[in-house]
Amino acid sequence: MLISQETGLPCGLRLPNRLVKAAMAESMAPAPTHEPNDKMLVAYKEWAEGGWGMLLTGNVQVSETYLGGPLDVLSSKAASSDVQRIWKEWASTCQENGTPAVVQLNHPGRQSPLGAGQRGFFTKNLAPSAVKLNFGNSILAGVASSLLFGTPKAMTEEDISLVIDQFVAGAKQSFQAGFKGVELHGAHGYLLAQFLSPKTNLRTDDFGGSPAKRAEIVLRIIHQVRQATSKGFCIGIKLNSVDASSSDSMADTMEQIGLIVEAGIDFLEISGGTYEDPKMAQQKEPEIVTSTKEIKQTTLQRESFFLSFAQTIRANFPKVVLIVSGGFRTRLGMEAALQSGGCDLIGIARPATVLPKLPKEIILNEDIKDEDARVSLKPVRLPKLYGYLNWLLPVKSMGAGYTSVYYAGQIQRMGDGLKPLDTRL
Structure with missing residues (x-):
């Protein structure tokens, strides 16, 4: 099986197999320090024992002023000896069985909610341009957007320079702790994605006005991270798929990807969705591949939400x-995706919270037949209160937000030494 084979990245990093534990918010790092703690070590030890090819951490925020959530991990340019110690323990725990671990670095930009980060009530979020989040057409949805996020401030060049420095500092801290690399979060509507998109980047300076200029901040981060770490340190990026409404939008994205590849990226992860359109947290389970006979391309793409776009990149x-990442539930589907050439690695998120040892116990377990090597999950039931609120306040991301909280809760159970709830169908 391709899925069980070792593979390598351009930086020289070797992965023991093709299964990647995708990044998920742990929500386990409270204020004021927002540092990884013993509970996180317990949770990551479970994944470290699971036989994964690579582990991606949840969001590590690069700015103490703007967090994506109130319990996010924060990188620190001037980390104390205690913080350096816990980061080294985190890296060591993740990798104690030979699985390389990569830190996902992020800045939320306009998607930093009220109360997340060390900023005053009247301090505006940052974004490439002053484009407000749109949660829906209702008056109440507009009020919710205004109260929780507000209209962001268009960043100055000084703001941009500071953010670049913050990403580099986060990468340097990860490197010194012993992690094998970083993944820049350029998807899900966060700051780097905001720069890449013409919908949220209306600038006409060196950081906007053309596809290449919209990618400039990403390119500078890649080059400076490489200079601050080493040639063997992995630098990846997570990008959104494109549901191209025109050939121009696809062409623009391919131009940006070409520049990112040329800058020396070691891997590119494809996902999708934003706070406004949360595809990454959709509830519907994918159509799964059930037979090795005549696997249809359409069925394969319905199991993997974003494979079609990846094949265009390929x-x-x-x-x-x-x-x-997104949708894979069966060994057959994963293997077929790899054999199609559409991807080299399979990212798995939600099933990894239900079965942290999924590779060892099921997908790579040769004692389990192909047709039985699968994991389908029950949809997360929204509490009645959420249903009522969603009727009263039709916000597109409300159900997706609850789903993310639910799976973060499974990681927290792991951190408490408990087994995740088995929600398999």
Whole structure:
């Protein structure tokens, strides 16, 4: 099986197999320090024993002023000896069985909610341009957007320079702790995604006005992270898929990806969705592949939410290492995706919270038949209160937000030494 084979990244990092524990918010790092703690070590030890090819951490925020959530881990440019120690323990725990671990670095930009981060009530979020989040057409949805996020401040060049420095500092801290690399979060509507998109980047300076200029902040971060770490330190990026409404939007994205690949990226992960349109947290389970006979391309793409876009990237950039995350539930589907050439690595999120040892126990377990090597999850039931609130306040991301909280709760159970709830169908 391709899925069980070792593979390598351009930086020289070797992965023991093709299964990647995708990034998920742990929500386990409270204020004021927002540092990884013993509970996180317990949770990551479970994954470290699971036989994964690579572990991606949840969001590590690079700015203490703007967090994506009130319990996010925060990187620190001037970390104390105690913080350096716990980071080294985190890296060591993740990798104690030979699985390389990579830190996902992020800045939420306009998606930093009220109360997340060390900023005053009247301090505006940052974004490339002053484009407000749109949760829906109702008056109440507009009020919710205004109260929770507000209209962001268009960043100055000084603001941009500071953010670049913060990403580099986060990468340097990860490198010194012993992690094997970092993944820049350029998806899900966060700050780097805001720069890449013409919908949220209306600038006409060096950081906007063309596809190449919208990618400039990402390119500078990649180059400076490489200079601050080493040639063997992995640098990846997570990007959104494109539901191209026109050939121009697809062409623009391919131009940006070409520049990112040329900058020396080691892998590119494909996901999708934003706070406004949360595809990454959709509830519907994918259509799963159930037989090795005549696996249809349409069925394969319905199991993997974003494989079609990845195949477009592959056609344009045949050598880039691609991770596709979202929807994979079966060994057959994963193997078929790899054999199609659409991706090199399989990212798995929600099933990894239910079965942290999924690779060892099921997917790579040769004692389990192909048709039985699968994990389908029951949809998360929204509490009645959420249903009522969603009727009263039709906000598109409300159900997706609850789903994310639910799976973060499974990680927290792991951190408490408990087994995750088995929600398999």
